[in-house]
Amino acid sequence: MKLLALLAVCATGVLLIYGTVDMPDWGDPHAPASIHVSPRYIEKAMEETAVPNMVTSVLADYRGYDTLGETAVIFTAAMACILLIRRRRK
């Protein structure tokens, strides 16, 4: 049974490595990720948001809803810690 599990893990690993062969090169300008929205952000971020730091403008403006969710996740972590760990003293 353990041998079967090992074989399954190895087969999955080989498949995943085989999948990476088709991936675009690191920093390839013709990769799908670099030709869709990235050029627009790079060209228009400054004139649309007046923020020189492109990362901030993407994080807080173009992807503002996502950052709202991230903040909610952090808030939820604090609430979970309070509920699980904090002990009320009388």
Next chain:
Amino acid sequence: MISHLEDVIVQTVGRILIPFIQVYGLYVITHGHHSPGGGFQGGVILGASFILLCVAYDINEAKRRMTEKVDTVFCSLGLIIYSGIGVICLVLGGSYLNYSKLYRILPVNPIDARSMGILGIEIGVGITVMAVMISIFLDLASRGEHEEGLE
């Protein structure tokens, strides 16, 4: 419990460093437009300055500066600022979190209004991250009792 250690070197260094760390945290939050940084990073730096206070002195000293209640209120306040700015944009006729509509209540043009909106939400994120760091640290360091941690 081990008795509380009063280390004069750690306390003096902490007392000198904490104001500078906090000013730097505020700088990282408000200068996130122009340099690496933003709400998350600045909030963590502010929270770390408070954790240094807990380590150098003790938890009661830190709780004297920021009580449990204030800390929990800050946790929610940042998120309220963030979503509140989104709702203000909605009320002013844009879509949710579309900061350019803020130009109707701010004395700037729509493009600079986006910059202002980003600053507003960064401040909200910073407040939440700082309060959450302090809250989780106090809970974990004192086993949830907020009485005798790290002594």
